[in-house]
Amino acid sequence: MNSNIVVLDPDIAFGKPVLADYGVRTDTVADAYRTEKSKKTVASLYDIPVSAVEAAIRYERLAA
Template sequence: MIGFRDLMELRIVKAFRNHDVPLQVIRAAIEGAKAMFGIEYPFTAHRFLTDGKSIFSEALQEHGDAEITDLAKRQLVFEHVFRPALYAGIEFAGDGQATRWFPVQRSKAIVLDPQIAFGKPVLTDYGVRTEIVAEGFKAEKNKKTVASLFDIPVAAVESALRYERMAA
């Protein structure tokens, strides 16, 4: 099973890969950040938002090709990968580690929190897993019935269904 911090790291690795950053550069950035921060999951740390650009730049200089290591491009990649999309919706603890993620832009209806349902997506205000709501709707074919079964509003059922469609 993939844990919460693994999921957070994978999101960032995927974003790097979507911008054609070589895996060896990503690995070097992870190792550099681990050494600098002294933590196992450096991409999940709030500090990576500020110190990550220099770590990423060093990794690119060591392992990247000439096109990617161009100063303007590497800054552009970092800015586009990390700001604002990847860290939007993530809450950080006092130690700077990611603790919760609200995956739907501009909405806190759905949350992934390792302290709730083992980090599976739940309706924030109700603690009901979105997957279970979607399964209920698949069986019942009626939003009002599902809302009644879980003692949640129809709007929460709709949020869960939207999230499950998006995540599929």
């Protein structure tokens, strides 16, 4: 797994954490997972791999 999968860059999403290769905010992915209860469904919704969903969830849990 890419160690830089989550990035904070002031030029991207106003510095909010995003999945580097996909440009999707981690809080958006984590919120979708809380709603959908399925990593596979969230991955499909955002056209990202399940591993990226897991990284976003993990990041948000650690940041909380």
